[in-house]
Amino acid sequence: MLYYHIVWCVKHRYPILQGQVETDLKEILTDIASDNEIVVLELETGKDHVHMLISCKSQHVIPSIMKAFKGSSARKLFLKHPELKNKLWGDHMWNSSYFVSTVSDNTEEQIKHYIQNQQIDHR
Structure with a gap:
């Protein structure tokens, strides 16, 4: 199993990941992971970005x-929350870039703690 810390941002860093949108996104991402045999070890959002610690096969x-996380989640969120298209000027939901880092046994707990505190750190 491989461990990755992945981060990506809302297009234009618009702060839309709040309330029901945030709740729905977390459920959608967890479902996408399950469908793709990916284990979500941690998942948290800021108002304009997502952090995940995942485990997957090689x-x-x-x-x-x-592509699975960003593409599927955008489609599903736009269906559940069509008002988001207006907030994003009819644009794509996610910025095209993302951050990925491998995680070792030595850093796993440190990354989990960092992700768990995203809401607190960005208030």
Whole structure:
């Protein structure tokens, strides 16, 4: 199993990940992970970005993982919350870039703590 810390941002860093949108996004991302045999070890959002610590098999490749998370979640969130298209000027939901870092046994707890405190750290 491989461990990755992944982060990506809302297009234009618009602060839309709040309230029901945030709740729905977390459920959607967890479902996408499950459908793709990816284990979510930690998941938290700021108002304009997502942090995940995931575990997956070696056959998973990062670009495919990110396409699944970003593409599917955007489609599903736009269906559940059509008002988001107006807030994002009809644009894509996610910025095209993302951050990925491998996580070792030595840093796993440190990364979990960092992700768990995203809401607190960004208030």
